[in-house]
Amino acid sequence: MEVKEIELKGHIIDSFILPKVFDTIMDMGGEFDVTEFIIGKKKTETSYARILIKGKDRDHLDNILGELIKIGAAIPEIEEAQLSPSPKDRTLPDNFYSTTNHQTFVRLEGDWVRVGGQEMDLVIVVDREKKKATCQPMSDIKKGDLVVVGKMGIRVEPPERPRGYSIFEFMGSRVSSEKPTDSLIEDIAKEILKIRKEGGKVLVVAGPAIVHTGAQPHLAEMIKKGFVDVLFAGNGFGVHDIEYGLYGTSLGVDIKTGRPAEGGHRHHLYAINEVMKAGGVKALVESGRLNGGVMYECVKNNLPFVLAGSIRDDGPLPEVITDVIEAQREMRKHLRGVELVLMLSTLLHSVAVGNLLSSRVKTIFVDINPANVIKLSDRGTGQALGVITDVGTFLPLLRSKLREMSN
Amino acid sequence: MEVKEIELKGHIIDSFILPKVFDTIMDMGGEFDVTEFIIGKKKTETSYARILIKGKDRDHLDNILGELIKIGAAIPEIEEAQLSPSPKDRTLPDNFYSTTNHQTFVRLEGDWVRVGGQEMDLVIVVDREKKKATCQPMSDIKKGDLVVVGKMGIRVEPPERPRGYSIFEFMGSRVSSEKPTDSLIEDIAKEILKIRKEGGKVLVVAGPAIVHTGAQPHLAEMIKKGFVDVLFAGNGFGVHDIEYGLYGTSLGVDIKTGRPAEGGHRHHLYAINEVMKAGGVKALVESGRLNGGVMYECVKNNLPFVLAGSIRDDGPLPEVITDVIEAQREMRKHLRGVELVLMLSTLLHSVAVGNLLSSRVKTIFVDINPANVIKLSDRGTGQALGVITDVGTFLPLLRSKLREMSN
């Protein structure tokens, strides 16, 4: 039997940290002994626990500790984080520590150093001289980079349950299409206004259904009115947005009438070709040929946007980054300062962006399919508030709430 | 080899009748010989075909003919419909003819008699004296009733493709959540206004999600303003509608805030009990205790409603018809004159009502789940226009379109 003591601090009962610790130990076949416990007697007081963890052998104990650290347990006997150099480019040392999306700290020369660029499923690279630690994807690792390995000297801070009520449900959103939609949209509008007031940025991840369902002008208006700071989308969104701007159709369907337009099946290719002829989306806007829509408002309002490629792309538009790893890098650059993400009807993009977010970023995922909300959460973006509704009706209602409230 | 000639008339090419006839013969392993064919040369001209059908034997030919008749084929050598008496109550003679939901005629004493109360999966009962034929469910059959058997003397009129464009797509709606929602809702509003102007009735089939999503006041308003003539629902809808009226909650969730109300879990049972104490929904409204909502507006505006029971009911409310066959009978009574049905987020009820409708009744099925639209169509209500959206956002938008247009 191997034992090791862990320590837990904070609102560990109602933030479900202590229950999850007990749960994990039992699921993994370990034993525990609570050596000290001080309960927070009132709502605002925190609790404290020291627990002796017992594993069958060193490996078993190590595996249990590995899981507990991710939940928020710290090992009180203070040890330095262990570092090991990368053997070659894009390759990691054995036993590397892979991150969660919760804010992490590593122990370097006696200090707890905050890890920069927190994301899930990355590794922590340490710059010893600058005493800095940052999350890095495997694809950016260079030979010799010092990577955190093992489990010592690592501390994770999972989010705590807010003391009051929040629409961002703490234990993950219960997925249901049977919630009062109007009040939910109102709450979302409030969050957007609050975050912008406090100087946080709002990122929109946009899927093509926004255009197909006719909600595009509402998103364009939100950009024009300054409610959005960054836009991530794919080639499909860009193409249909411009198709709508040029021809009034999306995938050939006339958005005003809902009927296939004459000759409409060619419109999305014609739209791409118009962009190619102009030399790019910006050039098309500047040429005066494109007079409205989401991409138009981005260009006109200097909103940064990242268009990422996918294997189903037609064209693609010149601004599309066709190398997916390059696209990830570009998206990362724009996440600084983002406090709220509105993911609108695009599962792939939402999972991709979710992977790049710290768990503290408020995340709203709008989709008509409850299975997609489940998938996003299964892939790690557990903090997302899932709104099961039609983006074609969601955006007009959100825009009108924003208009009312900001007046 | 057995042969028999059939005849087809009308817009049989673009109404897909002739293709389906060929299709069916080939699928069933038969052969055909087109003996006469006159094509409609212009949009408004009808076509005419006579086709010799060949089956391997009498039975095979009979089965093919059985299918073709349902598609719209007629047998030109005019023969009387065959009748056979029912051997006992709720029991049919062998070889009975089961109906489609398309208007049917039977040959009685040399005349084509229109069958009354057309529905799918019923039988045709003939009153020889009155020379009348009506669709009857098995459960209403009495010993001795004369039931149409075999395939002779029966003619079905499938709907023809309208000469212009219609939102009620002819070949059944392609199910997609990626349609322009706003223009679709506008088209639906137009249809409602048009049908009411022409004196047709509008039936709403209402599911509890209308209340849960907060859309109930919009349906109530539509009733108040006279856009609805009949309401069908279940106990659940009635209870939550009244719960909302009394306590502002639906299944305990405060619709204004979207949060569980204090003590809200009891509200639906408390609502039922208030109705029981008053002696019924009407009595509760008249007592002045209930001041709004769908049931309230039904009572206040003398709108007929049928509340049908289901095995998951709490209570139920006194107005609920707990015997399901009785509930079917009651619903049938209210279908006379109904020209448009709005099915709102309730699969079971929609399938049940769809079963009672002639295929000429315009049917709109609103649901967030595309699988439900498919199921409704698989169960025979192929004429339904499936609208894949959130009823919580659909109803406010529909109501506002109706308001705009009717001013």
Place this chain on the structure above:
Amino acid sequence: MEVKEIELKGHIIDSFILPKVFDTIMDMGGEFDVTEFIIGKKKTETSYARILIKGKDRDHLDNILGELIKIGAAIPEIEEAQLSPSPKDRTLPDNFYSTTNHQTFVRLEGDWVRVGGQEMDLVIVVDREKKKATCQPMSDIKKGDLVVVGKMGIRVEPPERPRGYSIFEFMGSRVSSEKPTDSLIEDIAKEILKIRKEGGKVLVVAGPAIVHTGAQPHLAEMIKKGFVDVLFAGNGFGVHDIEYGLYGTSLGVDIKTGRPAEGGHRHHLYAINEVMKAGGVKALVESGRLNGGVMYECVKNNLPFVLAGSIRDDGPLPEVITDVIEAQREMRKHLRGVELVLMLSTLLHSVAVGNLLSSRVKTIFVDINPANVIKLSDRGTGQALGVITDVGTFLPLLRSKLREMSN
């Protein structure tokens, strides 16, 4: 400010009882003060807490207490349960206590009396003379029945997290179609065998998709081999099961070939008529006309079955109970001794049966649609293990696992 002390006992941390208590108080705007806390130091030791709850006024405190009692809080100052007579049939006294599906006890003359027939959303009726308490639906209440009201003298025992691993996940199943199906089915087979070995009964709730997807012979075989004790289904299941037995089709589709059978559209009505002619399902089996299938095996093996009516029924079969409240009563009778329920592809029936079950009954819900699993859980059957798969492939695999393991 009003205060009252509550008490919590058991595995209250890892069974999420204490966190939920804190959560509820905070969500409802109350305050708390932990007056005593003894933590279970090891896996097998229980914890104990006394907490002072503070509400803004009497009503606020009462509402908070009402919620906490449902989670498992007890009020230590022992008071008798309050009783009030029912004012008239099917009507309850004001302030009645509505039940959860967790085992409940009421304080009668100084003793904690176990409530019989535990179900959710019922009331507790007390027989003072016999010192007995039972759950009763509103529809069975008679004038003068003594009903528990208020919040005093009531204790709820929510299920505790099992000390080891179980497929019946404690915090409700995470709904995903991306789980290893084979190992899950193996675990379910083990549970069935275990429960039957210990003398528990297995109930199957069967939907028509079992027949449509071709899985019916596998369920029939499971009944024949004695793995099932009771069957609940609707008219649709019964009809298609018999249609398949008589004609090899389900809704007219030949199950062997997957193609529409010649004349198949009439088969379900013909099947009903054959049953009507025989006088019932049992009579048809005994006549030798029906030679296989689920209903056949039920009759042959004296398995009790309840067929409940729904408003979309054709026919219905004579054994179908068309009054839904009567059908509920009949189902209740057969739940005694049921330890495991297998709900197979039928949402309405599953919600209805879930309403009748105590939370301690192991419940497995098989459906291809994740939204249905969510709905079942939203309606209170949170203990259900949701298996997102195709019942047409689930049943053959389950049957073959059962065969292997029971040899």
Place this chain on the structure above:
Amino acid sequence: MEVKEIELKGHIIDSFILPKVFDTIMDMGGEFDVTEFIIGKKKTETSYARILIKGKDRDHLDNILGELIKIGAAIPEIEEAQLSPSPKDRTLPDNFYSTTNHQTFVRLEGDWVRVGGQEMDLVIVVDREKKKATCQPMSDIKKGDLVVVGKMGIRVEPPERPRGYSIFEFMGSRVSSEKPTDSLIEDIAKEILKIRKEGGKVLVVAGPAIVHTGAQPHLAEMIKKGFVDVLFAGNGFGVHDIEYGLYGTSLGVDIKTGRPAEGGHRHHLYAINEVMKAGGVKALVESGRLNGGVMYECVKNNLPFVLAGSIRDDGPLPEVITDVIEAQREMRKHLRGVELVLMLSTLLHSVAVGNLLSSRVKTIFVDINPANVIKLSDRGTGQALGVITDVGTFLPLLRSKLREMSN
């Protein structure tokens, strides 16, 4: 009024070509006059029609003709295809003709030349010297390439309804989860065996759910036994396949037990790192470290595979093509000779591959979500047979059918 005559040949009635022609003209507000019509009198005889199309003006007529050509109409007055040079790289001349996925011919110097590499949404590039025409994506267009423009000299051959029954339903598969699964899988196995016997290739497009649901060994076995010729997948599939081979888990879940493995959350990153250390998937197999699975069998059996990148990729594996346009090019290379495609639980990849396929390629799409089948069809791959089932149970059953039948 502008008029032009079109010509239709073949099984134009039961292949729904003539009805669609009438339909399209009416939807687009045109008029028609049938000038000649010869009906195929028997099953094997073809029909012939000449129809005068009338548009309001030149543009209107042109738009109608554009649509009719895509359905299969030819313009009998034989004119050369019009060609126009590309103004610059990746840019098309105005009025370019965009392709359907049906086999197309262009008129060059008096001959109908078959277009090579038929795909949807591409353009036709003509090599005048070689008298060759090929489909090209916009991204491969070079300045000066001669591109087909306008509507003259183009003939499309839409697929005709097969004279007998086929599981590949002609009018597109009706999407339902309520089909007899077993018989459908048997029919699919038969098709695979038939196509391979005739020398056609089978392509599998594989999603990660194959591994998550535990079906991976069955696909690996199918590859080993020679039922598959090419594999397309993404980084996720490759990673989880290798994770399972190395650690027995998929996304950290132990596939044997269905429970999270100790330390399993790191396994997918560890798997990637093992591949990086070895230098690639092939190298890892050759090193003897990886002993089974789909990627293993591909390497061992020299099966070509294409792994395409997506923006949500971890790693990625060295074999992954991270540039999506490059990945499209690589997939195109492997489509020669492919007669059947099995798309397994991956929407994005299936849409992407569907875009690259001629409509004559038999396509089977297996997914648990009916909405995904609809989306694939909406994106143009209308020929796909949608099988709504759990891939975790589909693959074991398919493999066992293939084993039985091929013995």
